Amino acid sequence: MRKIVAIVFLAIIGFYIISIxxxxxxxxxxxxxxxxxxxxxxxxxxxxxLVTSIVVNYRGFDTLGEVTVLFLAxxxxxxxxxxxxxxxxxxxxxxxxxxxxxxDTLFPMILLFGAYIFIHGHLTPGxxxxxxxxxxxxxxxxxxxxxxxxxxxxxxxTIEVLAGISFAGIGLLGLVYAKSFLANSVLPLGxxxxxxxxxxxxxxxxxxxxxxxxxxxxxISDMISTTKED
Amino acid sequence: xxxxxxxxxLILIGLYGALVKRNLIKIIIGLSIMDTGINMxxxxxxxxxxxxxxxxxxxxxxxxxxxxxxxxKIVDPLPQALVLTAIVIGVAVTAMALSVVxxxxxxxxxIEIDDFKELKW
Numbered sequence: 001m002r003k004i005v006a007i008v009f010l011a012i013i014g015f016y017i018i019s020i021x022x023x024x025x026x027x028x029x030x031x032x033x034x035x036x037x038x039x040x041x042x043x044x045x046x047x048x049x050l051v052t053s054i055v056v057n058y059r060g061f062d063t064l065g066e067v068t069v070l071f072l073a074x075x076x077x078x079x080x081x082x083x084x085x086x087x088x089x090x091x092x093x094x095x096x097x098x099x100x101x102x103x104d105t106l107f108p109m110i111l112l113f114g115a116y117i118f119i120h121g122h123l124t125p126g127x128x129x130x131x132x133x134x135x136x137x138x139x140x141x142x143x144x145x146x147x148x149x150x151x152x153x154x155x156x157x158t159i160e161v162l163a164g165i166s167f168a169g170i171g172l173l174g175l176v177y178a179k180s181f182l183a184n185s186v187l188p189l190g191x192x193x194x195x196x197x198x199x200x201x202x203x204x205x206x207x208x209x210x211x212x213x214x215x216x217x218x219x220i221s222d223m224i225s226t227t228k229e230d
Numbered sequence: 231x232x233x234x235x236x237x238x239x240l241i242l243i244g245l246y247g248a249l250v251k252r253n254l255i256k257i258i259i260g261l262s263i264m265d266t267g268i269n270m271x272x273x274x275x276x277x278x279x280x281x282x283x284x285x286x287x288x289x290x291x292x293x294x295x296x297x298x299x300x301x302x303k304i305v306d307p308l309p310q311a312l313v314l315t316a317i318v319i320g321v322a323v324t325a326m327a328l329s330v331v332x333x334x335x336x337x338x339x340x341i342e343i344d345d346f347k348e349l350k351w
Binding site: 002003004007009010017018021026027028029030033034035037038039040041042043048049051053054055059062063066069070072073074076077078081086097123124125127129133166192193199212216219222223226 | 231233234238240241242244245249250274275276277279280283284285286287292298301302304306307308311314315317318319321322323325326328329330332333339
């Protein structure tokens with residue numbers, strides 16, 4: 001009965017989605033604001049990756065809000081998990097020798113790769129969020145292989161706070177030296193397709209990468225610490 | 231067009247999982263699948279025939295003797311930027327939902343949704 005009702009419901013929703021998009025021509029040219037971003041994005045920002053230009057500069061305020069949402073989710077999660085004195089019943093199992101040896105060699109490389117991704121965010125696919133996630137996956141590997149691993153929460157929150165402040169501070173510098181919040185005319189734009197170019201975009205993405213990495217590591221640590229201590 | 235069909239299928243599969251399954255973790259997995267489908271749908275809206283990724287790393291993408299980019303060779307970057315935001319928010323929401331599940335489990339020792347009847351009337 002429940003499945004039949006669900007399928008009828010899905011059929012209705014599917015019908016409406018199809019009828020909305022049946023008028024849309026996939027694969028056509030675009031106009032308006034996207035055209036401006038593509039055509040003059042290099043002149044205005046010098047960042048080779050146009051998605052980064054949009055995320056950090058044209059829609060930089062949106063990204064600040066996004067970072068705030070992530071922060072709120074991490075805070076809410078630790079509030080939910082630690083506001084009760086529930087008994088902890090799951091135990092972390094001991095990891096194998098293979099995993100521990102692999103972690104020893106892989107962890108520094110994963111950190112380096114994450115840093116590479118967010119430093120080159122304006123040149124190659126990638127950016128702050130992706131690099132931060134890669135760093136957090138390295139921290140998760142540490143959690144999986146060492147049973148008694150505890151990150152220093154003070155350090156994590158210090159990195160988070162400093163990165164957040166520098167993001168907002170770069171935005172305010174734009175307000176002081178140019179005309180708008182997060183304006184990209186504080187630093188010289190430089191040449192196209194070079195590492196040091198695109199004004200403040202790499203700086204903001206480094207801040208975002210550090211913040212996301214610290215935040216997601218803290219989130220993983222919060223979730224894992226609901227297990228029993230030895 | 232094939233992207234549209236696939237993303238529609240993903241959305242419907244995810245919604246079906248969220249509606250029919252009784253295990254809370256499976257419901258969250260369904261919502262995540264739906265999230266992926268919606269992201270794919272938004273990206274496929276920006277597709278341009280014969281276009282390449284919106285990363286201008288070749289000189290041949292410029293119009294002659296200027297830094298103006300040839301629009302017809304590049305896929306629309308705006309939906310991709312929006313989806314980047316959506317993915318991060320999706321991760322945050324999933325983590326939040328999982329922590330709610332951990333809390334619910336610690337109250338009733340069960341993650342079957344049929345065991346939580348307090349809000350039924």
